Amino acid sequence: MSAGSTVSTTYLELSQEGGGAHKFYEVAVDGQVVTVRYGRIGAVGQTQTTTFPTPQKARAAAAKKVGEKVRKGYAPAVPGQRAPRPVTRRQVTSAPSTARAVAPVLWRFRTGSSAFGIHVDDEHCWVGNQAGDVYTLDHDGDVRARFSLPDGVKCLVADDFWIYAGCDDGKVYDLSSKLPFAAYDIAADVDIFWLDIHEGILHVSDRDGRLTVIDHEDEHQWARRSQGEHAWMVRADDRAVYHGHYGGVTAYAPDGSGELWHTPTRGGVLFGWQEDRAVYAGTAHRVVQRLSKATGVVEATYGCDSAVYSCATSPNGRFVFAGDSSSSVYCFDQDGTRLWKLGTGGGSALSMQYHEERLYLVTTDGSLVCVDASEAAISAAQQGTVPVARDVKLAAALPVHAPVTTVNAMTTVARAPAGSIVVECVQEGGRLRVHVVSEGYDSSWRVQFPRAIREPGARYVVDALHPAAGGFYRVRGDIRRLL
Helix, strand or coil: CCCCCCCEEEEEEEECCCCCCEEEEEEEEECCEEEEEEEECCCCCEEEEEECCCHHHHHHHHHHHHHHHHHCCCEECCCCCCCCCCCCCCCCCCCCCCCCCECCEEEEEECCCCEEEEEECCCCEEEEECCCEEEEECCCCCEEEEEECCCCEEEEEEECCEEEEEECCCEEEECCCCCCEEEEECCCCCCEEEEEEECCEEEEEECCCEEEEECCCCCEEEEEECCCCCCCEEEECCCCEEEEECCEEEEECCCCCCEEEEECCCCCEEEEEECCCEEEEEECCCEEEEEECCCCCEEEEEECCCCEEEEEECHHHCEEEEEECCCEEEEEECCCCEEEEEECCCCCEEEEEEECCEEEEEECCCEEEEEECCHHHHHHHHCCCCCCCEEECCCCCCCEECCCCCHHHCCEECCCCCCCEEEEEEEECCEEEEEECCCCCCCCCEEECCHHHCCCCCEEEEEEEEECHHHEEEEEEEEEEEC
């Protein structure tokens, strides 16, 4: 607080019935400094601080911000009196497997809370759980890093070498750099169920059966409401966005110009997967169905013995895998012939991914499980011979990375180290953008950057930038503020 000054605070809320907006907006004036805090009711929210030349200009700017919100329907309120809107948790049951044999589990890592999020690439395995923890492991099962996010992780998605976590606080966090940050802030009335990202464009499916599409700068592009609620599937490519919900699967044009096709499925969709020419929908009525991306026609059906919580395929759909609500995992030939059914050895697979003859599962008991899915290992398992699974332990000294939410919490440097890149926050078209100012870059190109730590006129040092679609850059490495 400035010496001798009095802080003036205005707190507003907008809460709509029927699952609409449920958010707050707070403006505090302390002398020449205006601090704005906003977000979902009950959450800490994001904070932005601006310093003005005089106290009079600070008060005028604050009054303008409050006036804009009041005109949009916000009203004065008392913090804490209105409860946060409950977040939808996926209601699942998990019965013991009826399979006679257990899958050949190579290693198992227990995260401590029910887990939905999984991503596997050539270098790492990622798992995110309901407690907001995200762990990175290598393919041998050794834990390499841990991220602590503010709320439960619904899913993990990747775009080239960027990886994102969609959380119950309505934000999507970029975990690709040393500093995790909220790259997208989904509307307060969107209860995230699933995400996909394609060339920097984020696709969000939610509880109400909506599909929301957002660009690199966290700006809303288009939205559609499909024919069914509880949309647990969204997949995207150059040709379409494939939206799975309780009414089936609907394909939309990438630019939102219209519906391409809609196919009812045998039961509500609980999970989705895609290959080049087909999408796969796991349903509550014990099947996985393969749909043509071009026409939506059901090309094959893969029958399980319980509701299907997750599915995946080997490259080009040669083998199709499914996890059910009875702690079993299945493998089918591409034509629908069941090849095997094995127990997971602990919980039902809520998500899965196949990578180089290994099947990675995240389960209701919060474990990341690595299964040897090679033909030899499965054949041995069916005969009752399985390896002794390694129980992965969390290293006691493992550093924990948490998002930075304010400028004041950042590391600062007096000058940019050799080889680093400087970016600057500038006002452009009424919005606060981030541009590259280091030599060798086009100054008109923008950077996807943490919204919570943007400040007008501030400069930041980043380790590296990589080009993304649409003339954007993305941050790689650490972020520090330049004094």
